Amino acid sequence: MYSDKVLEHFRNPQNMGEIPNADGVGTVGNPVCGDLMTIYIKIKDNRIDDIKFKTFGCGAAIATSSMTTVLAKGKTIEEAMKITRKDVANQLGGLPPVKMHCSNLAAEGLHKAIEDYQKKVEKK
Amino acid sequence: MQRIHLDHSSSKSIHPQVIKIMMPYFSQKHGNPSTIYSQGHEAKEAIEDAREGVASLIGAKSNEIIFTSGATESNNLAIRGVSYRNRTKGDHLISSTIEHMSVINPLKYLGKKGFKTSYIPVDRYGTIDLEVVKKTIDNNTILASVIYANGEIGTIEPIREISEIVHSKNAYLHVDAVAAAGQIPIDVKKDNIDLLSLSSNDLYGPKGVGALYIKEGTRIQPIIYGGGQEKGLRSGSENIPGIVGMAKAAEISSRNMNNESRRLRALRDNLITGILDTIKESYLNGHPTMRLPNNVNIRFKYIEGESLILSLDMEGVSASSGSACTSKTLEPSHVLRAIGLPHEDAHGSLLFTLGSGNEEEDINYVLSILPRIVKKLRKISPLTPKSLLEDT
Numbered sequence: 001m002y003s004d005k006v007l008e009h010f011r012n013p014q015n016m017g018e019i020p021n022a023d024g025v026g027t028v029g030n031p032v033c034g035d036l037m038t039i040y041i042k043i044k045d046n047r048i049d050d051i052k053f054k055t056f057g058c059g060a061a062i063a064t065s066s067m068t069t070v071l072a073k074g075k076t077i078e079e080a081m082k083i084t085r086k087d088v089a090n091q092l093g094g095l096p097p098v099k100m101h102c103s104n105l106a107a108e109g110l111h112k113a114i115e116d117y118q119k120k121v122e123k124k
Numbered sequence: 125m126q127r128i129h130l131d132h133s134s135s136k137s138i139h140p141q142v143i144k145i146m147m148p149y150f151s152q153k154h155g156n157p158s159t160i161y162s163q164g165h166e167a168k169e170a171i172e173d174a175r176e177g178v179a180s181l182i183g184a185k186s187n188e189i190i191f192t193s194g195a196t197e198s199n200n201l202a203i204r205g206v207s208y209r210n211r212t213k214g215d216h217l218i219s220s221t222i223e224h225m226s227v228i229n230p231l232k233y234l235g236k237k238g239f240k241t242s243y244i245p246v247d248r249y250g251t252i253d254l255e256v257v258k259k260t261i262d263n264n265t266i267l268a269s270v271i272y273a274n275g276e277i278g279t280i281e282p283i284r285e286i287s288e289i290v291h292s293k294n295a296y297l298h299v300d301a302v303a304a305a306g307q308i309p310i311d312v313k314k315d316n317i318d319l320l321s322l323s324s325n326d327l328y329g330p331k332g333v334g335a336l337y338i339k340e341g342t343r344i345q346p347i348i349y350g351g352g353q354e355k356g357l358r359s360g361s362e363n364i365p366g367i368v369g370m371a372k373a374a375e376i377s378s379r380n381m382n383n384e385s386r387r388l389r390a391l392r393d394n395l396i397t398g399i400l401d402t403i404k405e406s407y408l409n410g411h412p413t414m415r416l417p418n419n420v421n422i423r424f425k426y427i428e429g430e431s432l433i434l435s436l437d438m439e440g441v442s443a444s445s446g447s448a449c450t451s452k453t454l455e456p457s458h459v460l461r462a463i464g465l466p467h468e469d470a471h472g473s474l475l476f477t478l479g480s481g482n483e484e485e486d487i488n489y490v491l492s493i494l495p496r497i498v499k500k501l502r503k504i505s506p507l508t509p510k511s512l513l514e515d516t
C-alpha cells in the first residue's frame with residue numbers, strides 16, 4: 001500500500017530526535033486519528049540550520065515527518081514556509097488517499113516551529 | 125524469507141484435506157440438488173451429509189443447520205429474520221458493546237426501522253456484565269445477540285448465564301460463534317442457544333460459505349427470497365463445493381480441537397509472558413484466563429499500531445492492530461474502547477492470532493525482534509518518557 005520511498009523513510013527516518021535549545025518548536029496533534037508530532041528547528045542567518053522531529057503516529061506520519069525535515073533543511077525561512085503537504089506527499093511518491101491527512105501534520109508542524117521562532121525574535 | 129502468519133483471525137489457509145474433498149464438486153459432481161436426475165441426487169446427499177458434519181461440531185441436529193454465504197449473512201439472517209418475524213411480540217433487541225460489525229450494523233439498521241436496541245457494557249477484561257443484562261431485559265425483548273468469544277481481545281463470554289437470563293423472559297438468544305468455533309467446545313443444547321453463526325474460513329475451510337444453526341421451532345423469516353432452498357430461509361443455488369468443504373473443515377476441527385487448543389494455548393502463553401517480561405509498559409488486553417487459545421493482544425504505551433505492523437511486516441511477520449491509523453474510518457477499535465482504553469492506549473495495540481502452521485520457533489522469532497522494534501518506535505515518539513528510553 002505504501003510506495004518504496006515511504007517505506008525507506010519509515011525504515012530509516014532522517015533527522016529524528018530533539019534539539020535541546022531549539023530556536024523554534026512546533027507541536028501539532030492530528031484531529032483525525034489522534035496522533036502527535038513535534039518539530040524542532042535551529043536557525044542561522046535566516047536559514048534552517050538544523051531540524052529534528054518526533055512523531056507518535058502511523059508509518060505515513062513517520063515517513064512524512066522525515067521527508068519534511070529533509071525538504072526544509074538548509075532552506076530559508078521564507079522557502080520553508082512554502083513547503084506544503086502536497087510537496088511532501090509528492091516527494092514520497094504519493095500516499096494512499098486515506099493517509100493524506102498524515103502529511104498535513106508534518107508541514108503544519110514545520111510552519112508552527114517557524115512561527116514560534118519568529119515570535120521569539122520579535123520579543124527580543 | 126519465510127513469512128510467519130500470526131493473523132489467523134483475518135485469514136486462514138484451507139486445510140489440504142478440505143481442498144481435496146471439494147475438487148470433484150467443481151467438475152464431475154457438478155449437480156444441482158433441485159434437479160431429480162442422479163447428479164442432482166448426489167448433490168443433495170452431499171449437502172445433507174455436510175449438515176451432519178457441521179451440526180456435530182456444535183452438538184446440534186442436522187436439520188437445524190442451514191448454509192449461507194458466510195458469517196456476515198448468518199448474523200444478518202439471525203438478527204433481521206428473528207426481529208421481523210417476532211415484531212408482534214415485542215420490539216426490543218439486546219446486544220453487547222464488543223460485537224462484530226456484522227452484528228452491530230444490522231442492529232443499527234433495525235434501530236432506524238423502529239426497533240429499540242440496548243448494548244450491554246463489558247468490564248475491563250471484556251466480560252459482559254450479567255447484572256446489566258438482567259436489568260435491561262424485559263417482556264418486550266425478543267432477541268439477544270451476543271458473541272461467544274471476541275476474536276480481537278480473546279475474551280470468552282458467560283454464554284450459559286446469559287442464556288438463562290434471556291430465556292427467563294422468553295426471548296431468543298443468538299450467538300456469534302465465529303471466533304470461538306473450533307477452538308473451544310460448543311454445545312448449543314447444553315448452553316440452550318437458539319441461533320448460532322459459524323464461518324467456514326475460521327475453521328480452515330473455504331471462504332464464501334458459512335452456516336446458521338436455528339433451533340427447531342424458532343420463529344424466523346428469510347432475508348433473501350427466491351427459489352426456496354434451505355427450507356425457504358436461504359434461497360439461491362447451493363454452493364456445493366463450499367458446503368462440502370466447510371463440513372470437512374468442521375469435522376477436522378472437532379477431531380483435533382483438544383490437542384490443537386492445548387498446543388496453541390502453550391504457544392500463546394509463551395508469547396504473552398515473553399512480551400510482558402521483556403518489554404516495559406506493555407499490557408495484556410482481554411481476559412487473562414477466559415481467553416481463546418489463539419489470541420494474544422498486547423498494548424504498548426507511547427507507540428502506534430500501524431507502525432508496529434509495518435515494522436513486523438518488514439521482518440516477515442503478519443499481525444494486526446486495533447489502532448485508529450489501521451482502520452478505514454480512522455477510529456480506534458470499538459472493542460478496545462469498550463474495555464475502557466483511552467484513545468492513545470488503543471493506538472498501541474498489537475494483535476497476534478495463532479493457528480495451525482505456527483510453531484514454537486515462530487514465537488521465539490517474534491520475541492527476538494519485538495523488543496528492538498518497540499524500542500525504535502518509542503525513540504521516535506514524543507510521548508515516551510526519557511527514563512524509559514534510558515533503561516531499556
Ligand code: FES
Nearest residue numbers: 033057058102449
Ligand atoms: S497518523 Fe494516524 S493514520 Fe497516519
